[in-house]
Amino acid sequence: IFFIDFKNLDEKNVDRALVAVKKEISTIGLDLKRIYFAPFITDYKKSAKILAKIRKYFGSKANIVGVCEKLKDFDDIKTLREILTKNKIKHLSIYHGLLDKTMSKIFSDIEFFAWTVNDIITLKTLQDLGVKNFATDTITPRIYDKKFATKAASRWTQISHQKKIS
Secondary structure (H helix, E strand, O other): OEEEEEOOOOOOOHHHHHHHHHHHHHHHOOOHHHEEEEEOOOOHHHHHHHHHHHHHHHOOOOEEEEEEOOOOOHHHHHHHHHHHHHOOOOEEEEEHHHOOHHHHHHOOOOEEEEEOOOOHHHHHHHHHOOOOEEOOOOOOHHHHHHHHHHHHHHHHHHHHHHHHHO
């Protein structure tokens, strides 16, 4: 997949940026289903305008990713839920520290992109909540595989050994 993380997108440059992205996608023949548009805008009124532009250029099937870096209380969670539903947004880029069982239940129809997860145990905990997408600065596939393949093999050896003794 391609995650287009627009950090500096605003009302002044959105048209120019989206025209350039659309041209690039068209030039290489990239399937729009593989692209996630993630404008990092936490002001929801501003983000609604950017969202409308993305939908104008790429249609209603564009994968839009909402962004959440902080939640003060349950009212914030409720507002976020309403915005995602109203705008038919099915993906949320979210600070990993905000994710727990409650969030997982409230947003059960939303695909999370958790950031920035630099601890393998935190990553595994989030996976257990159903999170499948992560941004990390330190965890490589090799580190992940080594950590969990070793644990699985160790657990299997322990179970096998117990059965032989019985």
